[in-house]
Amino acid sequence: MILGAAKRCFARHGYNGTTTKSVAAAAAISEALLFKHFPSKAALYAEILSDECEADPALTELLEREPSTATLVELIRGMVQHFLLIADGPDQEEAQRLRLMATSHLDDGEFARLLYAKIETLIGPIFVASLDRAVAAGDARACGSEPLNLFWFAHHTVMTTALTRLPSLPCLAYGRPNDLERQLCEFLLRGIGLNDAAIASHLGHDQAACAGKAAIAESV
Amino acid sequence: MILGAAKRCFARHGYNGTTTKSVAAAAAISEALLFKHFPSKAALYAEILSDECEADPALTELLEREPSTATLVELIRGMVQHFLLIADGPDQEEAQRLRLMATSHLDDGEFARLLYAKIETLIGPIFVASLDRAVAAGDARACGSEPLNLFWFAHHTVMTTALTRLPSLPCLAYGRPNDLERQLCEFLLRGIGLNDAAIASHLGHDQAACAGKAAIAESV
DNA sequence: TTCGCGCTAGTGAGTGCTTACTCACTAGCA
DNA sequence: TGCTAGTGAGTAAGCACTCACTAGCGCGAA
Numbered sequence: 001m002i003l004g005a006a007k008r009c010f011a012r013h014g015y016n017g018t019t020t021k022s023v024a025a026a027a028a029i030s031e032a033l034l035f036k037h038f039p040s041k042a043a044l045y046a047e048i049l050s051d052e053c054e055a056d057p058a059l060t061e062l063l064e065r066e067p068s069t070a071t072l073v074e075l076i077r078g079m080v081q082h083f084l085l086i087a088d089g090p091d092q093e094e095a096q097r098l099r100l101m102a103t104s105h106l107d108d109g110e111f112a113r114l115l116y117a118k119i120e121t122l123i124g125p126i127f128v129a130s131l132d133r134a135v136a137a138g139d140a141r142a143c144g145s146e147p148l149n150l151f152w153f154a155h156h157t158v159m160t161t162a163l164t165r166l167p168s169l170p171c172l173a174y175g176r177p178n179d180l181e182r183q184l185c186e187f188l189l190r191g192i193g194l195n196d197a198a199i200a201s202h203l204g205h206d207q208a209a210c211a212g213k214a215a216i217a218e219s220v
Numbered sequence: 221m222i223l224g225a226a227k228r229c230f231a232r233h234g235y236n237g238t239t240t241k242s243v244a245a246a247a248a249i250s251e252a253l254l255f256k257h258f259p260s261k262a263a264l265y266a267e268i269l270s271d272e273c274e275a276d277p278a279l280t281e282l283l284e285r286e287p288s289t290a291t292l293v294e295l296i297r298g299m300v301q302h303f304l305l306i307a308d309g310p311d312q313e314e315a316q317r318l319r320l321m322a323t324s325h326l327d328d329g330e331f332a333r334l335l336y337a338k339i340e341t342l343i344g345p346i347f348v349a350s351l352d353r354a355v356a357a358g359d360a361r362a363c364g365s366e367p368l369n370l371f372w373f374a375h376h377t378v379m380t381t382a383l384t385r386l387p388s389l390p391c392l393a394y395g396r397p398n399d400l401e402r403q404l405c406e407f408l409l410r411g412i413g414l415n416d417a418a419i420a421s422h423l424g425h426d427q428a429a430c431a432g433k434a435a436i437a438e439s440v
Numbered sequence: 441t442t443c444g445c446g447c448t449a450g451t452g453a454g455t456g457c458t459t460a461c462t463c464a465c466t467a468g469c470a
Numbered sequence: 471t472g473c474t475a476g477t478g479a480g481t482a483a484g485c486a487c488t489c490a491c492t493a494g495c496g497c498g499a500a
Contacts, residue, residue, distance in 0.1 A: 014326065016236035020486060030451050035487060099326065106234065106323050116384075141416070145403040153377050153407045156384075160376035164336075183365040187373045191411030196361070240460060250477050255461060 002027045002037060004093070007048050011096035014103045015045055049104055049111045052097065053118060072130045072140065073202040075123075076154060076188050077181075083162035084181055098163055119155070120148065127151045131192065139198035154188045222247045222257060224313070227268050231316035234323040235265055269324055269331045272317065273338060292350040292360065292414060293405075293422040295343075296374060300404050303382035318383055339375070340368065347371045351412065359418035374408045 005026035009018045020041050024031040038044040070078070086094050105112040128147045134140040161184060182203070189199050225246035229238045240261050244251040258264040290298070306314050325332040348367045354360040381404060402423070409419050 014234060014236060016234060017327075019484080021484090029449095031486090032452080032488080033450055036449080041486065102322075103326050106319065106326070107237075112384075143406060143410075145406060149400065149403050150407060152384075153381065153404065156380035157373050157377040160380050161373065164332075164372075164376075180369065183369050184373065186363060186365060187370060187411040190363075190413065191407040193410065239458080241458090251460085252462080252478080253476055256475080261460065 002029065002034065003048060003051065006044055007052070007100060008093060008096055010045060010048060011100035011103065015107045048100075052100060052104075053111070053115050070126060070130055071202065072127075072134045072192065072194060073185075073189065073199070075127060075130055076192070077185050077203070079154070079158050080181055080184050080188070083158050084165065084184075087162040087165035092167075095166055098159075098166060101159075102163055120151075124148055124151060134194060134198070139195055139202075140193045141195070143193045145193075150192050154192065157188060158184065222249065222254065223268060223271065226264055227272070227320060228313060228316055230265060230268060231320035231323065235327045268320075270334075272320060272324075273331070273335050290346060290350055291422065292347075292354045292412065293409065293419070295347060295350055296408050296412070297401075297405050297423070299374070299378050300401055300408070303378050304385065304401055304404075307382040307385035315386055318379075318386060321379075322383055340371075344368055344371060354414060354418070359415055359422075360413045361415070363413045365413075370412050374412065377408060378404065 002023075005028075006018075006023045009023050009026055012018075013022075020034055021031055023044070024034045027034070034044075038047065083098070087098060089095065101115070105115075128151075131140065131147050131150070135142050161180075185203060186199060189203070190196075222243075225248075226238075226243045229243050229246055232238075233242075240254055241251055243264070244254045247254070254264075258267065303318070307318060309315065321335070325335075348371070351360065351367050351370070355362050381400075405423060406419060409423070410416075
């Protein structure tokens, strides 16, 4: 409860922009009680960050569904859908997680290092394996790039694109036709090295699922 | 002088993390004098942001060298080199500009909107034109994506990759072989839709220039 | 049932420090 | 003399954090 309120505050205003008074007010308790639960503002922030790092649903969701056999397309589309759904979805609290991650990167280099190491450890091998499999199947060409770099390029693109979609940061329209998800997927998959044919066949034949998810996001 | 010092402070600590006292100290003047020059801290910040938005060297540099005839490869490699050189280069003040842009995006949505609109207006048409030319020349296939979206995907990737290269935010090694620049360029160009052959011919034949620039950055 | 007891959850009213910002004042120059 | 550049010493508000204190609950003893 307190953690949730604090998370919202920190996400919206950053560490220095958040006051303990405002956190207490958001959690509907007194400031004194806040300091009974957490020894300091910094400790509260640290707990939120480690919590955030621990329970990133993007990670867990991706890892839960048959991680080691996921295809490259599934993996990338999973990432894209997840982040865009968060940003565009109606759950503001969830959406603020993106901002929290972004602000904390800039507030606290140590946290960023931790989070990135975790992401790389958990998803990196899966990505590399799926890329290997795609190359072996002739779906992708082995370009001379470090596979992990390709992963990070993709991650950066998805993350930042999602960030600019937040209602609190509405700086891009991305053109009118709202198939941003497909365009982003294709951009990433092409960049990674997947063949046009493979992209079309894998991404095309379940376009319906894509559209369905988007519709859900819009209708809620 | 004052603006430079203030810019450095805001970049490093964000708006709320920066005190007028620290700005005054960095500019080697008294706090009182600071308030003779600028009516308030917020006004100082606003002036810095508009200044920053006005004089973005990434923009001006790109626009200065024969803008309307730049090829897609030149444009993308210009962006990549520019941002990576800033981030990896020895000029910390310059490097902090990246952080300033990133923090201000999160501090102030209005600034972000302004900056993004400006970037889109200035570089967007050039990008679209060069993409059109590449398609016409058979170097790129017209994929069903909004050209401006492709531009923004590329911009996001470059920007965030450069951010994670800052010494103050050293969370990624990007593998050992330090040809990140080439890998990033290829990723983006493939993503945008350029053919492998075109990439190889355009990017390959002046690899020397690339290596030269990187060497300069390292040697300084 | 009633009492006292310890314990947790909770608070209002502070404390000392920092913040953005002001003001009365001086130095030096045309 | 007037004017600009500059300052030390404030001020009121806001900050993280503390402290003395209360309310209420479970529980064993009388």
